[in-house]
Amino acid sequence: MPEECKEKARLPAILRRAAWVAILALLAAWLWPRPGELRGGATTGGSTLERIRAAGFVRVGFANEAPYAYVDTETGRLTGESPELARLVFRQLGVEDIRGVLTEFGSLIPALKAGRFDVIAAGMYITPARCEEILFSDPTYAIGEAFVVPAGNPLGLHGYRDLRDTEGATLGVVTGAIQLQYARAVGIPDGRIKIFPDAPSAVDGVAAGRVSAYAGTALTVNDLLGKTSAPLQRALPFTDLVIDGEVIKGYGAFGFRASDRKFRDAFNQVLRATVGTPKHAELVEPFGFTEDMLPGNVTAAELCKGGSE
């Protein structure tokens, strides 16, 4: 009886083989690279602006950090303060479209230099160290710092100095991000700084008790706290960071290869005419960027020298 059942339940060998072939063929068709998937090698040399004008699009690097530059998972659109502003500027330069290349924050500069994309549109801060590697446009916003801490702020951390002076308190920062330099400048020992690959990991790190606080920009912190359901809060009030007598603010901008000075200058010219206009305000307002975050007259050249004066 069992023998018989087995025989009946099995398809004839030829049908079974055909079914396997069909499954494998479908799988192969699904996996086969689609047009464009094998492109994306580096492109350098020649005039970048001419090349992207001819191509009709420019590749921009971003690190998926809301609200600066991220993929809206509902629509699949690359959006945020930086990509939207890039779209506006590039359209005026005769480049219709931007295409995002997603990478870790810490890999943005190496990937730009290796020609994996032509512009960093991630709201990256201008710092003297980064200026040695790449060129920056003038800044598009200026904001301060914030901490994510467990609800109730049990250690009473209201700034980098509080954290330094609290025995055993540890700080989470994101790889390649500016906050590591702030923490070191204030004198927090490296043993009490933990480096996470991205901001969500750092926030999860606070929630899981791996670190006492996560240091990020005020906007990143607000965005992530709006999404998480973990018992976390922004540390308020927050003492602004003062280094060498100067209140530290981050100035975010677009990044370009060192060899692309002309390209950067062309972009910058349009950018300068755009930042601060009502059109700009309307564009970035949905991402939480308000008028008080405008960079004023601060230029990339000043910030590269290491001061905003």
Place this chain on the structure above:
Amino acid sequence: MTLEGVLAFLQTHLPALVEGLRVTLQLTVGGAALALLISLAAGLGRRSPSRWLRWPANAYVEIFRGTSALVQLFWFYFALPFFGISLPALVTGVVVLGLNSGAYGAEVVRSAIANVPRGQWEAARALNLGDGQAMRRVILPQALPMMLPPAGNLLIELLKNTALVSLITLSELTFTTQVQRAATLDTVPLFTLTLLIYFAVSQVLLVGMRRLERNVTRHRGGRA
């Protein structure tokens, strides 16, 4: 989580994760195909009497086994363009994963061949077979069944290593999970789901390898 909660969660995340899985499988299949060719070439090369074959094969195996796969990826993706060679991200992933697994695979091939008793070579020679014929007709058919279990191991290892490729801008399964997490911070359910997906794929691969093993050994048994 309620049933509706689970469904909403899957509806939000599953389409993106399936796209990520597609890239993971592309890397696994492409990497495995490359690794297969290279393992045979380098494994045989390491046993070759000619030093012009032996030395390059030895150098390849030792370099790729002896350095971190992650650093190899970074190097091929970020450093190679400075030498004028710029591969697209997907190709970089397949090449590095294939070369990496191929180095371990070469050792599998070499040791399986070395484990075929010496007498088999002598017997082949007694039958007036040349070296190449002896290898193809006598030695490799006996070595193949010995290669399969460790090859299955390497295949699973390759599948899991594809997660490294997220660091060179490829949106494979792990990276897609990170992106979805950044959007909603559903950390625990997302990583749990991704673990399950990896596990399911590795089980399918293992079943395939076991069938292959059965076929090969049955074939051999029939002839013996």
